Amino acid sequence: MRIKRETVLSVALVTPSILAIAVFVYGFIGWTARVSVSQWKGLLPDYTFVGLENFIGLFNDPRFHIDIRNTLIFTIIFVIGSLIIGLGLAILLDQNIKGEGIFRSLYLFPMAISFIVTGVVWRWLMNPAAGSRMSGLNLLFDSLGLDFLVSQWHTTPYWGIAFIAIPAIWQMSGYTMALYLGGLRGIPVQLREAAQVDGANEFQIYRFIILPLLRPITLSAMIILGHISLKVFDLIIAVAGKQLPLDVPAIYMWQTTFDGYFFGRGAAIGILLLLSVAVLIIPYLIFTLRTEAEL
Amino acid sequence: MMSRLRSHRWWIYIPLLMAALFYLIPMYVMLVTGFKGFDEVSLKTMWDLPKAIRFDNFIEAYQKLAPFLWNSLNMVFPAAIISSILGSVNGYVLAKWKFKGANIIFPAILFGMFIPYQSIIIPLVEFMRDVNMYGGLPGLVLAHVIYGIPITTLTFRNYYANVPTELIEASRIDGCGILSSFWHILLPISAPAFVVVIIWQFTSAWNDFLFAVVLTSPSNWPITVALNNMAGSQIIAWNVQMAGSFLAALPTLLIYIFLGRYFLRGLMAGALKG
Numbered sequence: 001m002r003i004k005r006e007t008v009l010s011v012a013l014v015t016p017s018i019l020a021i022a023v024f025v026y027g028f029i030g031w032t033a034r035v036s037v038s039q040w041k042g043l044l045p046d047y048t049f050v051g052l053e054n055f056i057g058l059f060n061d062p063r064f065h066i067d068i069r070n071t072l073i074f075t076i077i078f079v080i081g082s083l084i085i086g087l088g089l090a091i092l093l094d095q096n097i098k099g100e101g102i103f104r105s106l107y108l109f110p111m112a113i114s115f116i117v118t119g120v121v122w123r124w125l126m127n128p129a130a131g132s133r134m135s136g137l138n139l140l141f142d143s144l145g146l147d148f149l150v151s152q153w154h155t156t157p158y159w160g161i162a163f164i165a166i167p168a169i170w171q172m173s174g175y176t177m178a179l180y181l182g183g184l185r186g187i188p189v190q191l192r193e194a195a196q197v198d199g200a201n202e203f204q205i206y207r208f209i210i211l212p213l214l215r216p217i218t219l220s221a222m223i224i225l226g227h228i229s230l231k232v233f234d235l236i237i238a239v240a241g242k243q244l245p246l247d248v249p250a251i252y253m254w255q256t257t258f259d260g261y262f263f264g265r266g267a268a269i270g271i272l273l274l275l276s277v278a279v280l281i282i283p284y285l286i287f288t289l290r291t292e293a294e295l
Numbered sequence: 296m297m298s299r300l301r302s303h304r305w306w307i308y309i310p311l312l313m314a315a316l317f318y319l320i321p322m323y324v325m326l327v328t329g330f331k332g333f334d335e336v337s338l339k340t341m342w343d344l345p346k347a348i349r350f351d352n353f354i355e356a357y358q359k360l361a362p363f364l365w366n367s368l369n370m371v372f373p374a375a376i377i378s379s380i381l382g383s384v385n386g387y388v389l390a391k392w393k394f395k396g397a398n399i400i401f402p403a404i405l406f407g408m409f410i411p412y413q414s415i416i417i418p419l420v421e422f423m424r425d426v427n428m429y430g431g432l433p434g435l436v437l438a439h440v441i442y443g444i445p446i447t448t449l450t451f452r453n454y455y456a457n458v459p460t461e462l463i464e465a466s467r468i469d470g471c472g473i474l475s476s477f478w479h480i481l482l483p484i485s486a487p488a489f490v491v492v493i494i495w496q497f498t499s500a501w502n503d504f505l506f507a508v509v510l511t512s513p514s515n516w517p518i519t520v521a522l523n524n525m526a527g528s529q530i531i532a533w534n535v536q537m538a539g540s541f542l543a544a545l546p547t548l549l550i551y552i553f554l555g556r557y558f559l560r561g562l563m564a565g566a567l568k569g
Contacts, residue, residue, distance in 0.1 A: 010392035025407040028415035112551035114502030116519040117544045120526040121321040135338035234504035253413045274414035281409040
């Protein structure tokens with residue numbers, strides 16, 4: 001009897017949270033899906049079914065094409081940049097150096113700051129003004145004689161979005177470093193020693209032993225960074241405001257829904273974002289939890 | 296081992312210092328600009344150190360942003376504390392009382408922390424309107440509490456999973472029920488997990504922009520929305536924006552400086568590596 005009562009009690013304890021998640025995550029996703037196949041435009045809800053019209057509209061919409069292209073460019077540069085810097089710094093920090101703790105804290109602190117603050121500061125660092133109005137990093141490069149680095153930053157035609165990845169890398173590469181450093185610390189010292197005894201040099205040890213062992217970390221980092229970049233929104237707004245050349249799905253969604261009242265179209269963008277994140281996250285969740293259960 | 300000798304590899308510090316410079320540049324600009332007097336501020340001299348320490352920019356930024364800083368403070372404490380309490384109860388049950396179906400429920404809860412909030416924001420706004428919480432801070436707190444459940448549950452579950460189950464069993468032999476085991480055995484040793492989770496929730500609620508901009512009306516704006524609005528306006532000078540950015544970053548920066556160890560643990564939980 002006691003066991004049974006306790007099972008009921010244990011379920012009762014988590015029920016409020018489970019209900020909250022069921023309604024606010026899954027219920028609301030379902031609700032959004034319903035809006036995405038409705039013709040709701042304007043302030044009053046209108047759930048008249050229009051099939052996939054909103055989705056088809058998006059795929060024929062030049063603005064959405066820009067969004068997809070921008071997301072791809074941003075993701076590639078942001079993820080690869082963070083991985084390379086993160087791995088490099090982690091390997092350097094793992095060389096038993098003096099002041100490791102201080103370096104680690106310096107690399108990580110941007111994680112504590114909001115994308116809005118990061119964006120506002122980088123907006124002034126990446127000021128594209130030229131000539132006598134030159135300022136920010138351009139001014140710094142110019143006075144250091146590094147003129148070739150002077151750039152139009154995010155106002156560069158066509159490739160502007162690539163520069164938005166710089167503040168994003170600034171913010172997230174320290175985190176990637178921490179992930180890699182955790183992985184490096186988990187590699188048994190004996191493995192390196194054995195390789196040294198066998199005559200492997202430092203480079204070979206990294207190339208053939210350590211990097212392959214870090215592959216799972218790279219995968220986790222790619223998935224975490226990738227899903228952040230699909231959702232990127234406040235950083236772009238804070239650096240550049242809302243402007244078409246730097247548009248991404250999350251900004252389009254916000255504008256079309258809450259400024260333009262095109263709820264059906266906004267919901268369709270929300271669902272597409274969800275699907276693209278789910279493709280990354282669901283296999284990751286299943287894989288991670290299964291490995292955990294095997295341990 | 297030769298390769299572990301410190302003196303051998305002075306050149307390693309070159310890239311390490313260069314990276315440190317990269318991470319510090321925005322901080323440098325924020326602080327140097329903030330401490331200049333109005334007469335000294337000019338985009339031409341933005342890299343120069345201030346001639347004297349002045350607080351003009353901080354005072355003006357604070358005057359403009361104070362109400363919004365208070366909105367943020369009033370919102371993050373309840374948000375962090377309530378979602379931590381929920382997380383600890385959930386974590387306890389999911390780690391120590393695995394009922395039937397728990398293996399499906401746990402990942403289903405976790406998925407909630409990865410979803411793009413664009414996929415729930417329309418119903419959320421409708422819901423807040425229906426229950427008359429639209430525009431105010433309580434609604435924003437509710438959103439942070441609910442969408443914080445996955446990460447807080449995960450952190451506590453991983454923390455409690457490392458507590459020997461024998462402890463719970465022993466307490467049951469002594470006549471403890473499910474609740475008194477939690478109260479007498481687990482809660483007293485939960486302080487580290489609470490610190491991690493509260494810091495994490497504090498930081499993410501403080502730094503949030505999407506929920507804030509969609510759910511609150513101008514008088515209830517948290518600092519992120521107010522700062523972004525300030526940055527977008529043509530009237531407010533860039534030096535005041537810099538000082539404002541620093542004020543907006545200060546609370547989480549202080550937490551990071553003094554409790555960074557725990558902050559890092561919270562981050563790792565986010566990577567599912569408790």
